[in-house]
Amino acid sequence: MEEMLSVKDLEVSYGAINAIRGVSFHVDQGEIVTLIGANGAGKTTTLHAISHLLNPKAGEITFCGKPIQHMEAHQIVKLGLAQVPEGRRVFASLTVQQNLELGAFTRTDGNDAIAADYEMVFARLPRLKERRRQVAGTLSGGEQQMLAIGRALMCKPKMLLLDEPSMGLSPLLVQEIFNIIRDINKSGVTVLLVEQNAKMALEVANRAYVLETGSIAMSGDAHELANDPKVRTAYLGT
Amino acid sequence: MQFISYLINGISLGSVYAIIALGYTMVYGIAKMLNFAHGDVIMVGGYMVFIFMVNLGLPAIVSIVLAMAVCTVLGIVIETVAYRPLRGAPSLAVLITAIGVSYLLQNLALLIWGSTPKSFTSVVNMEPLRLAGGQLVITGESIVTIGVCIVVMVGLSLFINRTRMGRAMLAVSEDKGAAQLMGVNVNGTIMLTFAIGSALAAVAGALLCSSYPMLLPTTGSMPGIKAFVAAVFGGIGSVPGAMLGGILLGIIETLSKAYISTQLSDAIVFSVLIIVLLVKPTGILGKKISEKV
Ligand SMILES: Nc1ncnc2c1ncn2[C@@H]1O[C@H](COP(=O)(O)OP(=O)(O)O)[C@@H](O)[C@H]1O
Ligand SMILES: [Mg+2]
Numbered sequence: 001m002e003e004m005l006s007v008k009d010l011e012v013s014y015g016a017i018n019a020i021r022g023v024s025f026h027v028d029q030g031e032i033v034t035l036i037g038a039n040g041a042g043k044t045t046t047l048h049a050i051s052h053l054l055n056p057k058a059g060e061i062t063f064c065g066k067p068i069q070h071m072e073a074h075q076i077v078k079l080g081l082a083q084v085p086e087g088r089r090v091f092a093s094l095t096v097q098q099n100l101e102l103g104a105f106t107r108t109d110g111n112d113a114i115a116a117d118y119e120m121v122f123a124r125l126p127r128l129k130e131r132r133r134q135v136a137g138t139l140s141g142g143e144q145q146m147l148a149i150g151r152a153l154m155c156k157p158k159m160l161l162l163d164e165p166s167m168g169l170s171p172l173l174v175q176e177i178f179n180i181i182r183d184i185n186k187s188g189v190t191v192l193l194v195e196q197n198a199k200m201a202l203e204v205a206n207r208a209y210v211l212e213t214g215s216i217a218m219s220g221d222a223h224e225l226a227n228d229p230k231v232r233t234a235y236l237g238t
Numbered sequence: 239m240q241f242i243s244y245l246i247n248g249i250s251l252g253s254v255y256a257i258i259a260l261g262y263t264m265v266y267g268i269a270k271m272l273n274f275a276h277g278d279v280i281m282v283g284g285y286m287v288f289i290f291m292v293n294l295g296l297p298a299i300v301s302i303v304l305a306m307a308v309c310t311v312l313g314i315v316i317e318t319v320a321y322r323p324l325r326g327a328p329s330l331a332v333l334i335t336a337i338g339v340s341y342l343l344q345n346l347a348l349l350i351w352g353s354t355p356k357s358f359t360s361v362v363n364m365e366p367l368r369l370a371g372g373q374l375v376i377t378g379e380s381i382v383t384i385g386v387c388i389v390v391m392v393g394l395s396l397f398i399n400r401t402r403m404g405r406a407m408l409a410v411s412e413d414k415g416a417a418q419l420m421g422v423n424v425n426g427t428i429m430l431t432f433a434i435g436s437a438l439a440a441v442a443g444a445l446l447c448s449s450y451p452m453l454l455p456t457t458g459s460m461p462g463i464k465a466f467v468a469a470v471f472g473g474i475g476s477v478p479g480a481m482l483g484g485i486l487l488g489i490i491e492t493l494s495k496a497y498i499s500t501q502l503s504d505a506i507v508f509s510v511l512i513i514v515l516l517v518k519p520t521g522i523l524g525k526k527i528s529e530k531v
Binding site: 051053072073074077078082083085089090091092093094098101102103105106151152155 | 402405406408409412413415416417418419420421422423424
């Protein structure tokens with residue numbers, strides 16, 4: 001299988017704090033890979049380094065064979081690597097429709113293709129269609145998460161990075177969000193899923209990495225890890 | 239009749255404040271910084287119009303357009319050289335840099351053009367409008383200033399709400415990181431904001447010097463500070479707020495000069511600001527910091 005994203009010996013620090021200490025992993029085309037870990041393990045920092053919202057101290061990141069660690073954030077999006085950030089971060093004062101339009105900001109493939117993608121997003125996330133004229137700040141948490149996902153899909157990504165999409169949602173909504181993620185992956189988008197909800201993440205993922213205080217502690221097949229006694233006690237509470 | 243005349247003068251002065259305040263508020267909204275050198279860009283705009291129009295004899299409109307071009311470049315240079323290296327630095331460091339840039343511009347102007355005031359020729363060549371049998375006289379400068387302010391307001395609203403780049407500006411002002419994740423070039427957007435603000439500062443400089451024809455290296459300071467007050471008054475970061483704040487400030491200043499005291503007018507302006515901020519700390523149209531879920 002073709003490698004889509006590869007991270008090698010990544011190091012990131014906030015001033016004197018070394019948040020990421022030599023992390024390596026890869027995601028192949030078509031996979032769902034999950035990066036699980038406790039609060040503060042460095043999951044968000046890793047995703048921010050990949051999208052270049054912050055500058056890594058060392059390491060090499062390639063996307064579709066291209067080194068991207070020196071590219072600017074907006075150029076990386078143009079390559080087809082989108083991120084749904086932690087906490088959704090929708091543009092609260094803009095409408096659902098306007099948020100989706102911003103998602104399509106980098107598109108140059110014409111209005112027809114973009115219009116078709118609005119329909120695709122609305123078909124996948126019907127609740128957004130009902131609320132397309134509503135201001136995003138007034139949406140519920142679940143709806144905002146859907147908008148954040150829809151917005152990321154509007155840039156027509158090859159790969160999606162998702163940072164704790166289940167955070168703060170009811171179990172029913174979590175299930176719905178994970179179903180959506182699975183659907184998106186089936187439609188050909190490679191997924192890197194960051195989660196604290198290890199149980200759900202290991203259920204949808206093909207492979208998994210466990211991040212502990214800035215380093216990869218374990219990795220392997222998602223189902224095998226879900227049955228690993230160490231993972232079970234530390235992350236699944238069983 | 240006298241009152242209406244004062245009111246129109248106030249709206250005219252306020253229109254200049256409003257155009258300047260737009261520069262403050264847009265830069266604040268996008269880059270989250272106070273560009274205290276903005277007032278001095280007005281002064282540079284004034285000198286540029288003076289050079290092109292009076293020294294070189296170019297038509298007023300051409301002189302203004304050229305001055306806008308020079309100020310746009312100046313704004314971009316200030317942003318790239320002075321502010322961009324400080325992106326992410328503590329806001330106090332940025333503020334001190336801005337004050338430094340302000341003094342640098344004033345002193346460069348002093349070096350180049352000296353401390354003798356230049357007497358500015360109005361860019362407006364229009365007969366005053368006489369109404370009510372000659373009792374109410376509205377100067378051409380007032381009419382043009384108010385007209386330009388309306389055009390700027392409408393044009394900028396259309397730009398921000400209807401264009402791709404305008405939408406990108408809104409996105410950056412709300413969440414820089416999220417905007418980057420949409421593929422928005424944040425540095426480019428900040429640069430564009432400085433360019434627009436500085437071009438408007440040149441227009442403001444031309445209008446200001448036409449109504450108050452004394453051009454000095456410090457010409458931009460006081461209007462700059464007042465326009466900053468206007469931006470805070472209306473709600474910093476809000477474009478309609480800057481417009482409203484600017485015009486209200488102009489009216490309050492002119493009416494206090496006319497009816498209360500010339501010396502106290504500035505004190506009254508600042509007292510009104512303090513009262514407004516005590517009642518509504520975010521300014522008249524300021525949004526409350528929206529809470530994230
Ligand atoms: N802006 C920041 N400044 C300083 N330290 C930070 C910052 N953001 C995160 N950290 C630290 O880096 C570590 C990893 O954080 P983060 O990547 O947010 O973890 P996770 O997403 O796994 O919960 C934590 O110890 C956190 O305190
Ligand atoms: Mg996190």
